[in-house]
Amino acid sequence: xxxxxxxxxxxxLYLLSLLAEQPQHGYELIQALxxxxxGTYVPSAGTIYPRLAKLQEEGLVTKExxxxxxVYAITDAGRAELAARGDELDAIETDLxxxxxxxxxxxxxxxxxAMRSLxxxxxxxxxxxxxxxxxxxxxxxxxxxPASSADAETRTAAxxxxxxxxxxxxxxxxxxxxELRSQAANGTLALDAVDLLITRLDxxxxxxxxxxxx
Numbered sequence: 001x002x003x004x005x006x007x008x009x010x011x012x013l014y015l016l017s018l019l020a021e022q023p024q025h026g027y028e029l030i031q032a033l034x035x036x037x038x039g040t041y042v043p044s045a046g047t048i049y050p051r052l053a054k055l056q057e058e059g060l061v062t063k064e065x066x067x068x069x070x071v072y073a074i075t076d077a078g079r080a081e082l083a084a085r086g087d088e089l090d091a092i093e094t095d096l097x098x099x100x101x102x103x104x105x106x107x108x109x110x111x112x113x114a115m116r117s118l119x120x121x122x123x124x125x126x127x128x129x130x131x132x133x134x135x136x137x138x139x140x141x142x143x144x145x146p147a148s149s150a151d152a153e154t155r156t157a158a159x160x161x162x163x164x165x166x167x168x169x170x171x172x173x174x175x176x177x178x179e180l181r182s183q184a185a186n187g188t189l190a191l192d193a194v195d196l197l198i199t200r201l202d203x204x205x206x207x208x209x210x211x212x213x214x
Contacts, residue, residue, distance in 0.1 A: 010092050011043075012051050016078050017089055019061060023073035026052065035181060 006014065018024065018032050026048055034042040052072055055061040060078035063070050074082075082089065176197070183193075 006092075011047070012055065013082075013085060013089060014092055015048070015051055015055065016060060016074060016082055019072055019074040020079060020082055023071050025066070025069045025071050027069075029072070035184075037181070 014033075015029060018029055024032070026045065029052075030043055030045065030048055033048075052061065052063070055078070056063055056072075058077075059075060060081060061072050061074055063072050065071075180194075
């Protein structure tokens with residue numbers, strides 16, 4: 001069973017810390033939490049709003065209407081609680097880093113499983129295409145297939161390779177995006193790493209495009 005992202009009472013304190021940065025409405029808080037987790041965890045409105053209501057009851061936040069939205073802001077009492085529980089908040093940040101890594105591993109595992117399943121399906125489909133009976137009723141072997149059958153197999157193989165490329169790109173994006181967002185949330189995202197990413201991606205794009213056009 002997957003353990004909870006926040007221990008009991010920790011989400012309440014973490015919401016206070018987010019509001020200490022600036023007043024926000026509920027959806028912005030949901031987005032902010034999603035960003036801190038690199039998109040691997042996004043709390044529901046049913047998780048956030050009851051806690052905001054409780055914080056308001058306790059006098060730790062206020063809420064004001066801003067057009068059609070309700071904006072929440074931390075009070076002096078809320079800031080005093082944050083200051084008094086600074087060590088606990090630091091521990092929560094450490095726990096969140098572990099949670100991000102765990103969730104990223106789960107996402108990576110699910111993507112890997114999906115890729116393995118996709119490859120198995122593609123292999124089965126390719127085998128069926130090679131051994132499918134000819135319209136004349138004669139089973140056509142791959143090596144002796146007529147030109148039209150060979151063309152069909154070429155197209156099938158091309159589609160299979162495209163799906164493999166799509167899966168590889170999805171895995172790359174999911175893993176790297178999770179790591180980048182985790183580093184950004186911790187304030188440790190190195191600019192030279194981003195520059196390296198942009199440079200290498202540009203190089204790979206040119207190389208792969210050139211190979212495709214040969």
